[in-house]
Amino acid sequence: MAATVPTTPAGDSAPSARPLDIPAPRPRGDWDAWGSTPAHLPAAAKAIVATLLPGKAHPVPRRERPTLTPSMLADDDLDALAAIVGAEHATRDDRVRALHLGGKSTPDLLRRRQDDPQTAPDAVVSPADHAATAAVLHACDERGLAVVPFGGGTSVVGGVDPVRGAQRSVIALDLSRTAALLALDEVSLLATFGAGTTGPQAEELLGARGFTLGHFPQSFEYASLGGYAATRSSGQASRGYGRFDDLVHALRVATPRGDLDLGRAPASAAGPDLRELFLGSEGAFGVLTEITVRIRPIPAATGYRAWTFPDFAAGAAAFREATQRGIRPTVLRLSDETETKVNAAMGGHLTRLRGCLAVATFEGATAAEAEAVRDTLDAVFAAHGAKSRGEDPARSWERGRFASPALRDTLMDVGVLAETLETATTWADLPALKAAVTDALSAALTAVGTKPIVLCHISHVYPAGASLYFTVVAALTDDPQQQWARAKDAASRAIGDAHGTITHHHAVGRDHRPYLEAEIGPLGVAVLRAVKATLDPNGIMNPGALVAPVAVPAETSEAGA
Numbered sequence: 001m002a003a004t005v006p007t008t009p010a011g012d013s014a015p016s017a018r019p020l021d022i023p024a025p026r027p028r029g030d031w032d033a034w035g036s037t038p039a040h041l042p043a044a045a046k047a048i049v050a051t052l053l054p055g056k057a058h059p060v061p062r063r064e065r066p067t068l069t070p071s072m073l074a075d076d077d078l079d080a081l082a083a084i085v086g087a088e089h090a091t092r093d094d095r096v097r098a099l100h101l102g103g104k105s106t107p108d109l110l111r112r113r114q115d116d117p118q119t120a121p122d123a124v125v126s127p128a129d130h131a132a133t134a135a136v137l138h139a140c141d142e143r144g145l146a147v148v149p150f151g152g153g154t155s156v157v158g159g160v161d162p163v164r165g166a167q168r169s170v171i172a173l174d175l176s177r178t179a180a181l182l183a184l185d186e187v188s189l190l191a192t193f194g195a196g197t198t199g200p201q202a203e204e205l206l207g208a209r210g211f212t213l214g215h216f217p218q219s220f221e222y223a224s225l226g227g228y229a230a231t232r233s234s235g236q237a238s239r240g241y242g243r244f245d246d247l248v249h250a251l252r253v254a255t256p257r258g259d260l261d262l263g264r265a266p267a268s269a270a271g272p273d274l275r276e277l278f279l280g281s282e283g284a285f286g287v288l289t290e291i292t293v294r295i296r297p298i299p300a301a302t303g304y305r306a307w308t309f310p311d312f313a314a315g316a317a318a319f320r321e322a323t324q325r326g327i328r329p330t331v332l333r334l335s336d337e338t339e340t341k342v343n344a345a346m347g348g349h350l351t352r353l354r355g356c357l358a359v360a361t362f363e364g365a366t367a368a369e370a371e372a373v374r375d376t377l378d379a380v381f382a383a384h385g386a387k388s389r390g391e392d393p394a395r396s397w398e399r400g401r402f403a404s405p406a407l408r409d410t411l412m413d414v415g416v417l418a419e420t421l422e423t424a425t426t427w428a429d430l431p432a433l434k435a436a437v438t439d440a441l442s443a444a445l446t447a448v449g450t451k452p453i454v455l456c457h458i459s460h461v462y463p464a465g466a467s468l469y470f471t472v473v474a475a476l477t478d479d480p481q482q483q484w485a486r487a488k489d490a491a492s493r494a495i496g497d498a499h500g501t502i503t504h505h506h507a508v509g510r511d512h513r514p515y516l517e518a519e520i521g522p523l524g525v526a527v528l529r530a531v532k533a534t535l536d537p538n539g540i541m542n543p544g545a546l547v548a549p550v551a552v553p554a555e556t557s558e559a560g561a
Contacts, residue, residue: 024204028099103156145168196225211295228244230280416475424500496518
């Protein structure tokens with residue numbers, strides 16, 4: 001296949017002849033659920049639920065339709081935005097607004113099951129490209145309208161809530177119409193996408209040409225590439241492909257003060273890397289409109305293997321040695337004893353597993369290449385007491401890897417809280433961090449009369465340390481919002497005290513902002529505020545996400561960084 005070189009190299013803001021290809025549209029999840037298809041509750045899950053609900057259950061049923069707060073967007077504001085994107089793409093229609101209520105955390109979904117009116121954006125505006133996005137930002141800045149960039153809507157930290165801040169109204173800037181393959185350089189293995197392109201759309205467009213991006217977070221089915229970049233996403237294949245920020249070659253950004261085209265070479269010493277200002281910026285500084293990413297040929301061979309370790313400490317030691325020796329499977333995942341037991345029960349055929357389950361996948365240009373990595377890893381793990389469990393547990397994990405969030409919705413129907421949080425630290429501090437967070441969650445939820453189950457796994461590893469991903473399951477109380485808020489606060493404080501990061505890949509949003517200053521210091525927060533003041537002096541961009549909103553009236557001000 002001949003190389004198709006981008007008409008406009010990264011760093012050149014001139015318009016180009018594009019796109020190369022546009023994917024078929026993908027549906028969003030329901031307004032009050034992770035996806036659009038309810039998850040089936042397996043028999044084993046029902047048995048676990050029964051142990052969690054010894055007394056009165058507090059189910060939180062779904063509502064038939066939402067009642068939304070009325071739109072506050074003036075007619076002339078709507079007309080001005082419609083003149084940029086087209087009347088059909090600037091709307092105050094409640095059916096469209098209901099699909100942009102915010103993210104999909106458990107508190108988000110619990111809120112949508114309540115009878116109270118749902119806080120909705122005043123309008124939804126959908127630009128088709130960078131130029132239209134920049135024009136919308138200019139109009140909103142002039143008119144005092146807050147802008148919340150909206151990709152797949154999968155934030156679980158309050159990152160896309162429709163917050164006005166000090167502005168008159170707030171719009172959700174839906175980037176789904178920007179979904180496109182804009183340029184492909186098969187020599188340099190680079191592809192440029194519109195930021196609204198979802199994970200499945202990107203894989204579809206690349207797969208047709210023999211390539212893959214290889215980024216598969218649990219939000220893969222709905223999240224967008226712009227969202228991946230804006231939150232520093234980390235996919236399940238991060239050991240083989242890297243985090244999403246590792247994959248970004250170039251960014252095109254629209255801000256209220258102008259455009260930026262960042263990244264033109266694989267490495268540069270031309271001052272600080274300004275791409276880093278926008279990777280993880282969560283729409284607080286501007287809108288990522290185009291993302292150029294590193295791609296790879298689709299691997300010819302994929303292998304699978306699973307092991308059990310006698311305990312989590314042995315498994316973590318094996319993961320550390322393998323990582324520090326540079327052994328690179330594609331996926332590498334270790335469940336603790338509790339997660340292993342729960343997943344074994346849920347899977348039925350794994351009920352005889354004991355200890356801690358590890359799964360891995362291996363990719364290569366040939367089967368021999370994938371097998372060589374597998375055999376090397378097998379030898380390291382055996383030295384740490386691991387027993388091989390064949391391929392089935394790893395294949396089973398892969399089949400169900402995107403299903404857990406939808407199961408959370410079904411558990412709420414029967415009165416069970418299921419939520420996640422994550423962090424990361426060094427290998428030396430990993431045991432203490434795991435114990436501190438587990439204890440904090442258990443104590444906070446036990447204090448309100450429930451008997452929680454706390455599960456944990458490692459799924460992202462580095463030479464210096466690893467991430468910890470916690471899942472919490474407990475009976476819902478009659479005040480589930482406060483129940484989880486207290487548990488999350490306890491866990492967040494435990495993370496800070498144990499020298500973990502407040503987030504490894506979920507981002508800061510609004511939920512983690514109160515804990516950010518403890519991690520980066522007051523001067524670090526001041527730096528972020530200074531960047532925002534330069535790029536967004538009127539504070540229209542995603543007010544309250546990452547940094548405190550600008551000039552918020554006293555009665556609506558928010559605490560934290």
